[in-house]
Amino acid sequence: SFFLPTELPLKGKKVVITAGPTRERIDPVRYLTNFSSGKMGYALAEAAVKMGAETILVSGPVSLPIPHGVKVEHVESAEQMLQAVLYHYDHADIVVKTAAVADYRPKTIHDQKMKKQAGDATLELERTIDILMTLGQRKTKQLVIGFAAETNNIEVYAKDKLSKKNADYIVANDVTQADSGFGTDTNTVVLIGKENYVQYFDNMTKKQLAIQLFETILSHEKEVQH
Ligand code: CTP
Ligand code: CA
Numbered sequence: 383s384f385f386l387p388t389e390l391p392l393k394g395k396k397v398v399i400t401a402g403p404t405r406e407r408i409d410p411v412r413y414l415t416n417f418s419s420g421k422m423g424y425a426l427a428e429a430a431v432k433m434g435a436e437t438i439l440v441s442g443p444v445s446l447p448i449p450h451g452v453k454v455e456h457v458e459s460a461e462q463m464l465q466a467v468l469y470h471y472d473h474a475d476i477v478v479k480t481a482a483v484a485d486y487r488p489k490t491i492h493d494q495k496m497k498k499q500a501g502d503a504t505l506e507l508e509r510t511i512d513i514l515m516t517l518g519q520r521k522t523k524q525l526v527i528g529f530a531a532e533t534n535n536i537e538v539y540a541k542d543k544l545s546k547k548n549a550d551y552i553v554a555n556d557v558t559q560a561d562s563g564f565g566t567d568t569n570t571v572v573l574i575g576k577e578n579y580v581q582y583f584d585n586m587t588k589k590q591l592a593i594q595l596f597e598t599i600l601s602h603e604k605e606v607q608h
Contacts, residue, residue: 384432385432385434390433390434391433391596391597392430392434392476392600393434393435394434395434395435395436395475396435396436396438396470396475396476397427397430397435397436397437397474397475397476397477397478398437398438398467398470398471398474398476398477399423399426399427399430399437399438399439399440399477399478399480400423400440400441400442400463400467400478400479400480400481400483400513401418401420401422401423401424401426401439401440401441401442401444401480401481402418402419402420402423402441402442402443402444402481402482403417403418403420403442403443403444403481403482403484404442404457404458404460404463404481404482404483404484404510405442405458405459405484406459406460406484406486406487406488407458407459407488408488408491408492408496408505409491409492409493409494409495409496410493410494410495411495412496414484414486414487414488415443416482416484416564417482417564417565418442418444418481418482418564419444419446419564419565420442420444420446421446421565421566421567421588422480422529422569422588422591422592423439423441423478423480423481424439424441424444424446424448424449425587425589425591425592426478426592426595426596427439427449427452428450428452428589428592429592429593429595430452430476430596431449431450431451431452433596435476437451437452437453438452438455438470439452439453439454439455440454440455440457440463440466440467440470440481441455441456441457442457442458442463442481442482443456443458459484459487459510460483460484460487460510460511460513461487461510461511463481463483464513464516467479467513467517468516471517471520471524472522474524475523475524475525476524476525476527477524477525477526477527478527478529479513479517479526479527479529480529482531482564483510483512483513484510485509485510486507486508486510487507487508487510488505488506488507488508489506489507489508490506514528514547514549515546515547515548518547518548518549519548521548525550525551525599525603526548527549527550527551527552528543528544528549528552529552529553529554529555530543530552530553531555531557531564532555532556532557533556533557533558534558536554536555536556537554537572537574537580539554540552540554540572540574541574544574544575544576550575550576551573551574551575551599552573552574552575553571553572553573553574553595554571554572554573555569555570555571555572556570561585562585566588567587567588568585568586568587568588569585569586569587569588569591570583570584570585571591571595573595573598573599575602581598583595
C-alpha cells in the first residue's frame with residue numbers, strides 16, 4: 383500500500399510504538415525474556431511513517447532493520463521501556479503497545495555472576511509495572527492500543543484487558559497458530575474495541591496487517607465521533 387502525499391491519514395500525528403521483548407537481568411551473563419521477534423511492532427512503525435506520522439519506536443532487543451524515517455529508542459528492561467514511553471506520552475496522539483513486556487523480573491540483579499551450588503536453585507521474582515495500564519490511567523487525548531497474546535478464550539481475555547487497562551483497542555492474537563504470533567511473518571488477529579466492537583482479520587503479512595489496523599482504527603474513530 384502507498385498513500386498520496388495529499389491524503390496521508392496520519393499526517394501531523396505523533397505515534398509511539400513499542401516492539402519486541404524486554405530483557406530482565408539476573409546477573410551480568412543471564413536474563414529472562416520471551417520469544418517476541420519485534421516484527422509486528424516494526425511493521426506498525428513502517429506503516430505509521432508511510433501514513434505520514436512522526437513515528438517513535440521504543441524497541442526491546444531484536445534483530446530487525448530500522449524502517450526508514452522512524453526514530454528508534456533502544457531499551458532493554460520493562461522499567462526502561464516504561465520510562466521511554468512516558469517521556470513521549472504527553473505529546474503523543476497514538477500509542478501502540480506491541481511489545482511483549484516481561485510480567486516478572488528477578489527481585490535482585492546480582493553484580494557478579496551467580497555460581498552454581500549442589501542441587502536445585504530458585505529464583506525470586508517480582509512483578510514489573512504494567513506499562514499499558516499506566517498509560518490507560520494517565521490518558522488525556524491519546525488513543526491507546528494494546529496487544530494481547532492468548533492461547534485460548536481470545537475474545538474474552540482481550541475484552542477483559544481492554545477494560546482493565548482502560549485501552550481504546552486491543553489487538554488479540556492466538557499465539558498457538560503456526561502462521562500467527564511470535565516470530566512469524568504473518569498474523570491472524572481480532573481487533574477489540576469499546577461497546578463490543580469486534581473486527582476479525584484474515585491471515586496476512588504483518589506489514590499488510592499493520593496498514594489495515596491503522597486504517598480500520600482511524601475509520602472507526604471517525605464513525606464513533608460523528
Ligand atoms: N503490557 C505492558 N506492561 C506489562 C505487561 C503487558 O504494557 N508489564 C502490555 C503489552 O504490551 C500488551 C498488553 O499489555 O500490549 C497485553 O499483554 P499480555 O501479556 O497479553 O497481557 P497481560 O496483561 O500481561 O496478562 P497475561 O500475560 O497474564 O495474559
Ligand atoms: Ca503478559
